Amino acid sequence: MSEVRSLGYVVVSTGDLDAWEAFATGLLGLQVSERTADRLLLRNDRYWCRLRVELGSAEGVTALGWEVEGPVGLDAISRRLEAAGYDVARHDSASAGERGVMGLISFTDPDGLGVEVFYGQKADKRRFVSPTGASFVTGEAGLGHVFQLVDDEERFRELYLGILGFKLSDYIEFGPIFGTFTHCNPRHHSYAFAAVPDRPRGIGHLMLEVDDIDIVGRAYDKVLREGAAPLAISFGRHTNDQMMSFYVNSPSGFQIEYGTGGLLIDDATWRPSRYDAPNQWGHEHQRRPVTA
Numbered sequence: 001m002s003e004v005r006s007l008g009y010v011v012v013s014t015g016d017l018d019a020w021e022a023f024a025t026g027l028l029g030l031q032v033s034e035r036t037a038d039r040l041l042l043r044n045d046r047y048w049c050r051l052r053v054e055l056g057s058a059e060g061v062t063a064l065g066w067e068v069e070g071p072v073g074l075d076a077i078s079r080r081l082e083a084a085g086y087d088v089a090r091h092d093s094a095s096a097g098e099r100g101v102m103g104l105i106s107f108t109d110p111d112g113l114g115v116e117v118f119y120g121q122k123a124d125k126r127r128f129v130s131p132t133g134a135s136f137v138t139g140e141a142g143l144g145h146v147f148q149l150v151d152d153e154e155r156f157r158e159l160y161l162g163i164l165g166f167k168l169s170d171y172i173e174f175g176p177i178f179g180t181f182t183h184c185n186p187r188h189h190s191y192a193f194a195a196v197p198d199r200p201r202g203i204g205h206l207m208l209e210v211d212d213i214d215i216v217g218r219a220y221d222k223v224l225r226e227g228a229a230p231l232a233i234s235f236g237r238h239t240n241d242q243m244m245s246f247y248v249n250s251p252s253g254f255q256i257e258y259g260t261g262g263l264l265i266d267d268a269t270w271r272p273s274r275y276d277a278p279n280q281w282g283h284e285h286q287r288r289p290v291t292a
């Protein structure tokens, strides 16, 4: 079975590209690859575009880009999706090129979020230089992880664990609900989901990991002392992936988890478990219950 290898990119819609540019460069340490009147392309490693922020009427994540190893894997996933009843668009080379990839398909998940699967992400000959001196943990672990609030858990289990071939990492109990955490590379989880009543559906947060606790600490200072972004969850450490992180609200409302020290796992020895809390310490919610 062909499998997804990593989270390659995330697409965001916003009405305020200037706010996104200031947030992404000044707080997160991302570098602008390209800025036009209607889009802002951001990078955090050798690739041309990891975060694609597009001018639009909606606010939030509109699509996830998952990487496969090549055309054979892309075709196999397309056929499995179609066999399960998904309407798959196979993009031509011009459309794939606009996204900065060699091969691309897209479909919508059971809640209407865009899902793209690709291979051959465009590398940038220019050296990545973070405006804040950050160095991001990517490579085979991909861009980071996302947590999605879903309507019907069973359909997302079937899509991600069944069709796309993700493997189970573990579960976390959040009061009456359970989050399911899954992986497709050594990063503890690249995709997590939970059915949370009375919360909007969609991506709750995107996690970006740096390799230095001081980069996280200096960003935290900018939030606390300079109001660089609204704090959503205070500094703390997660139980399952051991990430030390804090959460802020992005200009589009969904959260960015910014952290370091995330667990890498090995399928040969990994055993899924169940946690009764999301945090070892810290991670105080500032306004309302959110997500891991």
Ligand SMILES: [Fe+2]
Pocket (backbone or CB within 6 Å): 145, 147, 205, 207, 257, 292
């Ligand atoms: Fe997270």
